[in-house]
Each structure stands twice: as structure tokens, then as C-alpha cells.
Amino acid sequence: MYPYSVANNGLSTIRVPLFDMICALSTALDLLDPALGSHQKRTCLIAAQIARSMSLSDTDYQNVFGAAIFHDIGAIGLNDRLSMLDFEEHDAHIHAHLGALLLARFPSFACYAPLVNCHHVQWNHGLGQMHDGQNVPMMSHLIYLSDRIEVLAQGQDNILGAAPEIVAQICAESGRKFHPHFVTAFCKIAQQESFWLDIFSNNLDRILKDIAPFENIDLELDHVLQFAQFFALIIDSRSHFTATHSAGVAITAETIARHLGMGDQECMKVRMAGYLHDLGKLAIPSEFIERAAPLSEKEIARVRSHSYLTLDILSMIGGLEDVAEWAASHHERLDGSGYPFHLTAKDLSLGARILAVADVYTALTEDRPYRPGVPPDTALAMLDEWQQQGKLDGHVIAALHDNLAVVESARVQAQHQEGIDLAEFWQSAVSPSVTAQKVRYEKSHYA
Ligand SMILES: [Fe+2]
Ligand SMILES: [Fe+2]
Ligand SMILES: [Fe+2]
Structure with a gap:
């Protein structure tokens, strides 16, 4: 059992060891x-x-x-x-x-x-x-x-x-x-x-x-954010159905956080948690994510391990305890019906509540192999139902209602950009002569 830490350490900057980030990335790839x-x-x-x-x-x-x-x-x-x-x-x-x-x-x-x-x-x-x-x-x-x-x-x-x-x-x-x-x-x-x-x-x-x-x-916050974005590219590149999901959750969560009055650093961390929330899905066979037919009970059980694995890996990185908590809680619900820890309202911080709403909202608007995405209004109406059932936070959903146009424009743009990036990547990947020129021989500034 992982104890969750206090969300905000009150510092204006965070420093994260480069080794921890690299080691976590290597561990994630081994999944x-x-x-x-x-x-x-x-x-x-x-x-x-x-x-x-x-x-x-x-x-x-x-x-x-x-x-x-x-x-x-x-x-x-x-x-x-x-x-x-x-x-x-x-x-x-x-x-x-x-x-x-x-x-x-x-x-x-x-x-x-x-x-x-x-x-x-x-x-x-x-x-x-x-x-x-x-x-x-x-x-x-x-x-x-x-x-x-x-x-x-x-x-x-x-x-x-x-x-x-x-x-x-x-x-x-x-x-x-x-x-x-x-x-x-x-x-x-x-x-x-x-x-x-x-x-x-x-x-x-x-x-x-x-x-x-x-x-x-040590890495500064904006560098850590770049790392998180890089992780997201890897997570998202595995399935064309979820090809831009992490980028969508990240920007949706950040935009909501900003409207709820969180500070700059906290907003950046919320965005980072969005990029990283499905990191544990690297351990889930992509065939499960792509399949149009319903998953078996055993397969669903395996999918449910992913948010724990997200926490397992992010816990390796010193200085990102709150990001790990928010990212790993995206399937927890206020009434205790979520997973993997079955946390309840008293345990779920604002960051965790924002991630949960951003994840559900983004997923609803995206196509899946078994259903098309729904329009933003319909997604909001479904979120309202979840709130009435005591699962998702009303204040967070209200912030989404109040700022739907801003959230939507940011989300659509971010997902569109990530889609272009991924398409460019795969396109160049099948053409070695072109890509040989694209591999930049830049010197790292850590050299
Ligand atoms: Fe090898
Ligand atoms: Fe190899
Ligand atoms: Fe998830």
C-alpha cells in the first residue's frame, strides 16, 4: 500500500533528479x-x-x-x-x-x-x-x-x-x-x-x-514537464484510438485547475499528471485497447492494474510525490467505487479530483473501437449524472461547465497538435533515408 503524501510542499520551484526520471522511463519501457x-x-x-x-x-x-x-x-x-x-x-x-x-x-x-x-x-x-x-x-x-x-x-x-x-x-x-x-x-x-x-x-x-x-x-520544473510530455508521446503512440488521449487530459486538467485558482506551479504539475496518468497502460497489451468486442472479466481486471502501475513507477521519482498521487487517482471515485485503493472523498485532493474529471471528459469525447466520441454537451450531461451519483466532484465539473469554450479550444488544439506530431513521427519512421537527416546530432546541455 502506497501512502499518499501531502499535495503541496509550498516551494516555488521543484527539483527532480535526472537519474530518477531516466530510470523511471527505462522501467516504464520494460513494462x-x-x-x-x-x-x-x-x-x-x-x-x-x-x-x-x-x-x-x-x-x-x-x-x-x-x-x-x-x-x-x-x-x-x-x-x-x-x-x-x-x-x-x-x-x-x-x-x-x-x-x-x-x-x-x-x-x-x-x-x-x-x-x-x-x-x-x-x-x-x-x-x-x-x-x-x-x-x-x-x-x-x-x-x-x-x-x-x-x-x-x-x-x-x-x-x-x-x-x-x-x-x-x-x-x-x-x-x-x-x-x-x-x-x-x-x-x-x-x-x-x-x-x-x-x-x-x-x-x-x-x-x-x-x-x-x-x-x-536536478531538473527544473519546465524540464520535468518536457519529460512528462515525452512519456505521453510514448504512451499514446501505442494505439491510434488513444493516440492523443494523454495530451487531451493534460490540457483539460490544467485549464480546469487554472480556473479553480491553482497557482502556476500547481497547474504545471496538474498538466504533468495528465501526461502521465496512463503510464501503467504500457503493461496492458495494445490488443486490449484496440479491440472492438467487449473485454472478458479477466481482461478488465488486468486493465484495472494500470493506475497502480502509474503510481509504482512515478514513486521512483523524488520530488514528484503529488504528481504521482494525482495521476494514479484518476480512476478513484468520491463514493469509494473507484480503484485501485477505493479511496473516498476525504482522501481525494483537488488535483486528484481534477484528473478524474478531465480523464472521463476527454475519454467521452474521443472515439473508441466500440463507440464513437460524444459532443462536449453530451459529455458534460454524463458528468453531471456521475456527480449526482456521488462519484465526481461538483466544483470541478462546474468549472468545466463555466469554461467549456476555453477548455474545448485548448483540448482540441492540443490533441490536434499531438496527432500531427505522431503522424509525422510514424511517417518519417517508414522512410529511413529521410529520417537519417532528421536525427539531430545535438549535444545535450548536460554534457
Ligand atoms: Fe536490447
Ligand atoms: Fe535493440
Ligand atoms: Fe486510465
Whole structure:
């Protein structure tokens, strides 16, 4: 049971650790397939340990760490997520390319795009220095090696017993698949039992945090908002029925919050909670979200886990306790009939009540596979019914009534823009020659 914290800490700015945000994003991506476990984090740890043993430059270390921890981000929406883990890969460059495109859209992560883009390029006795007519960053070869080591190591119930065979398999490909310098460094640290045991430690997050190159970097509120928007793009990109849902909830919730007199910072946090409220849906098969036929009872039960998972992941981020609470409460109802905690009016803060109304209102106006969206007036009439039944907050719904035109224009515009962004992304994703130019080789301002 997660205890909810007090909503407002009264500070004019918040600072959120960059590592926490990155780690939460990596964990959220791993929800897409439980079989992946912590593949990205373990790959990151392997790459970081090899890099540390080689005394690489700070910039190389930061780039390899940052790119490795979400190197498979482009597997969102791909049905072949598991197949890319096969040692004999098929079309692995597709998810690498999609990942690079996604990262390039976010200024803080754009510096990792070139590395992710090439993370399945083989060394091929030096020919792997170029791919698709572009230079391949050397650190991409380290991520590729680390990724393959992780794939060989995962699922081993006696990792120390399996280690010599893994080393032998990797060495057999030195020069062909893998850069020999990285293989040499790997063989050296592979002698240490702790190298292997760390990879499967129950304290993986803490071990990563201890060696993260940005452990002391904090993000300002507007940067955190950008992160939240980036998360929303990932969440929304999985289904065309809910393709702009998070963006719609975010702007609706923020607009209501503003009209209810919340301060600037609180309004930004409400918007952030809107972007993040369905984060846990990454663990729900997209087939459930797309299906026109009704879900079975067991399937509905699985869908209901998503808001708990939202809380589970957001709780990893220091400084966002209130955002986590508001986001995770969007299916709670004032009469206790909601989920997952069956909270009642006395437990539900204003932020949580706003998120619940914004979520229902936005969902009603959107098409679903089993029904078309309803006009704003009809959606409001339905909200009024829920209020009379004691489920949703009357003041919040009244604010929506009073400012319907403003809310609607903001919501429609935000969802329209997100739709354009997503369409652009998928369009460029199917045209590698065009997208190669779009992957911006920007330097992060954290470098
Ligand atoms: Fe990959
Ligand atoms: Fe991978
Ligand atoms: Fe939800």
C-alpha cells in the first residue's frame, strides 16, 4: 500500500533528479514486455562497467550510459519486441532507427539518438564504422556488445557457471560482430564474479545510481514537464484510438485547475499528471485497447492494474510525490467505487479530483473501437449524472461547465497538435533515408 503524501510542499520551484526520471522511463519501457525484465538497465550496467574499466572520456561515458539505459525505446508498438532479443537478429535496425527518431524529438535526449540508431551495427572488421552512409559512433559498438552479453546472460539460473561459455561465445565473434577492444575489456572484467552478480542484483537501480554520470543533476520544473510530455508521446503512440488521449487530459486538467485558482506551479504539475496518468497502460497489451468486442472479466481486471502501475513507477521519482498521487487517482471515485485503493472523498485532493474529471471528459469525447466520441454537451450531461451519483466532484465539473469554450479550444488544439506530431513521427519512421537527416546530432546541455 502506497501512502499518499501531502499535495503541496509550498516551494516555488521543484527539483527532480535526472537519474530518477531516466530510470523511471527505462522501467516504464520494460513494462511493455515482462519477458524483457530489466534488459535495458542490465545492458546499461554492463556497458558502464566495461566503459569504466577502459577509462573512457567523461563525454563517452555519459553518452554510453544515457543511450544504453533506453536503447530499445524504439520497440514501442512493434510486435517483434521479443524477436529482437534473439542472438540471430532480424531487422533489428528498425527498432534502433525508431528509437533514434523518438530520442531526437526530445532536446535532452537528442545526443543519444546517433548511438541508439546504430546499436545493432556489427563491427565487421572495421566496416561497421559506417552505416547507411553515416559515421557510427564508437560507443554504439559498446552498447551492441553489452546488449548481446545481456541476452546471453538473461534467464541463467547459475550465472557464474554460465559465464565461461558466454565469454567464449562473445570472443568467437570478436572482430566480426564486436569491436575487439571492447571484447578485450569485457574478457578482463568478466573474471570478476561481482561483474556478473551485479547484473542480476536486486539492487540494480541503486548500483546504477551509484555509477550514473548525472547522479547530482536536478531538473527544473519546465524540464520535468518536457519529460512528462515525452512519456505521453510514448504512451499514446501505442494505439491510434488513444493516440492523443494523454495530451487531451493534460490540457483539460490544467485549464480546469487554472480556473479553480491553482497557482502556476500547481497547474504545471496538474498538466504533468495528465501526461502521465496512463503510464501503467504500457503493461496492458495494445490488443486490449484496440479491440472492438467487449473485454472478458479477466481482461478488465488486468486493465484495472494500470493506475497502480502509474503510481509504482512515478514513486521512483523524488520530488514528484503529488504528481504521482494525482495521476494514479484518476480512476478513484468520491463514493469509494473507484480503484485501485477505493479511496473516498476525504482522501481525494483537488488535483486528484481534477484528473478524474478531465480523464472521463476527454475519454467521452474521443472515439473508441466500440463507440464513437460524444459532443462536449453530451459529455458534460454524463458528468453531471456521475456527480449526482456521488462519484465526481461538483466544483470541478462546474468549472468545466463555466469554461467549456476555453477548455474545448485548448483540448482540441492540443490533441490536434499531438496527432500531427505522431503522424509525422510514424511517417518519417517508414522512410529511413529521410529520417537519417532528421536525427539531430545535438549535444545535450548536460554534457
Ligand atoms: Fe535493440
Ligand atoms: Fe536490447
Ligand atoms: Fe486510465
